[in-house]
Amino acid sequence: MELYSPEGLRIDGRRWNEIRNFECRINTHPNSSDGSSYIEQGNTKVICVVQGPMEPALRSQANSNEATLEVNLSVANFSTTERKKRSKSEKRMVQLKTTLERTFQQSVMCNLYPRTLIRIDLHVLSQDGGMLAACTNAMTLALIDAGVSMYDYVAAMTAGLHDQTPLLDMNGLEENDMSTLTIGVIGKSEKLSLLMLEDKIPLDRLESVLAIAIAGSHKIRDLMDSEVRRHGNIRSSKLAS
């Protein structure tokens, strides 16, 4: 299978620097949560539901200095082409969950919500590459919808390296065959709050891969921002009338 043709076309017809179809919605579950969002990045689809900040059920979960973030990541059995039963205690799931918790513990102004718990449920309905990136973007939007103070958007994107060429926004097939990097960028800056590389990229190529991933993240941030503004306008027009 040819992942990147000599003419510069990828398996799904994109060029090296093009992202997949990105759709997002916020406030999708207004009656059952404090904040919610839905993300589609290509065929990767994630629902995120936020409860809180609220009083934790157990005293042990309360931190008197800052809010506690609890992420529950559940990947549906039907999310891949071949159905597979997944356990929540799988090593990879625990790793992704802690990665998300640590990223957002820094990006949310946790010091404003001492002694509270913010519970975030992520449901991955369909996965086709970039699951961690999609989860990060969904969490950012849902936390914004919940009105939780954050320093800025955390926009995440994947990029990989095919021979010498960096490729942006990997799909499932590409992700299986190439080394892939996931980053989370704070707003419009070039500061990274998340970086995950599960295999190897040559050090002299890393910079070009990071550069394209950061550019992609900025684009995602703009797309998420326009959705937040669209929803904000709907709300403010309801307030006015």
Add this chain to the structure above:
Amino acid sequence: MILSPAERSYLYDSLAQSPPIRPDSRSDHQFRPLEAKTAFLPGSNGSARIRLMDGSECIISVKAKVVLASQESSLIECDIDIAGFRDDSNFVSNLKFYLTNLLLHNFPVRYLKLTSRYAFKLFLDCIVVSHSSYPLSLISLTSYLALKTTRLPLLVSDVNDEEIAEQPTFSDDWDNAKYIDDYLKEGETFEPPIFITLGVIGPNLIIDPSTEEEQVLENGLIISFYNNNVITPISNINLATNSNNSNFKGLNRTLITKGIALGNKYCPAIISALNTLIEQDDEEGTIF
């Protein structure tokens, strides 16, 4: 929301009147309004999502897999995942048992047979994103929609493989895929079984009790409905799972017959409402 003793007493008295006065002004046989979407997961054979107005939401996917029929104990497998509950908790395993048991006994499994050796096996995976009242009827109505909209690829190889061992092959064209309904004989319709929950309070039965109502019920009835009739299993259950229900008591047997009559009277309306919903659901591919 947990009710105070005064609220419980007030709610009990209004529900025990005849006719009962329900807090959301529904009549005793009325379901809560729901919104639904079908066929939004491109990777699954069938999918459905139902959301009730209180925010309870359930997503179900149906995936089919070709298996050697002789090596499988059943051709349908269900799995339920409820946000905030462990997979091995009593609550989840009970729900899973209810759904699996109902489908195993009341599903036209013969139509899943492809050849003398091979068959489709259906995997029903259910995610309950959030729920407030007992989620069994929500799950079951969603599974109805998912199974009704399930499409199976068209078999193009020979049906008879007793003498020549042959792997089944399918048409590449997804437009040729058939609904389970299409496999049935003339005059038959494919209507998967459903569960509905009834609340017992004083002399009354109320359909689809809400979470507040569940806390004052004297008992709960789960009845199943298939092929235009109420069927077994019919079971009673304490629907209030997150508070201890002090009103809970034994069940008067006349109420069981009343419940069956109620089911026979109103379930066809639920089925036809769901069927209309599928017909009107034209916009494809989006979940929200």
